Amino acid sequence: MSDNYYCKYCGASSSSVTNLTGGMCPRHPNGSHRGHHAPYQGGKKSTYTCQFCGTTSSGIQNLTAGVCQGHPNGANKGHHEPML
Ligand SMILES: [Zn+2]
Ligand SMILES: [Zn+2]
Numbered sequence: 001m002s003d004n005y006y007c008k009y010c011g012a013s014s015s016s017v018t019n020l021t022g023g024m025c026p027r028h029p030n031g032s033h034r035g036h037h038a039p040y041q042g043g044k045k046s047t048y049t050c051q052f053c054g055t056t057s058s059g060i061q062n063l064t065a066g067v068c069q070g071h072p073n074g075a076n077k078g079h080h081e082p083m084l
Pocket of ligand 2: 050051052053054055067068069070071079080081
């Protein structure tokens with residue numbers, strides 16, 4: 001078992017929360033590398049759904065790569081974020 005934890009902003013994976021949150025996140029909502037990875041607290045899914053707009057993807061990394069029409073900071077002002 002490894003890479004059990006995923007960043008909800010960018011999909012980066014790590015075997016421990018400590019390692020994950022120790023890294024800077026390229027898709028952090030405050031700006032690229034303006035904050036740390038944050039662990040996704042939902043379980044592993046075959047499909048991830050954006051909590052803001054409902055866009056779906058098969059992986060967190062793919063989902064968060066796209067900009068979100070329904071982002072709370074404004075349309076296309078941030079990336080999709082998976083709901084739990
Ligand atoms: Zn991240
Ligand atoms: Zn979205």
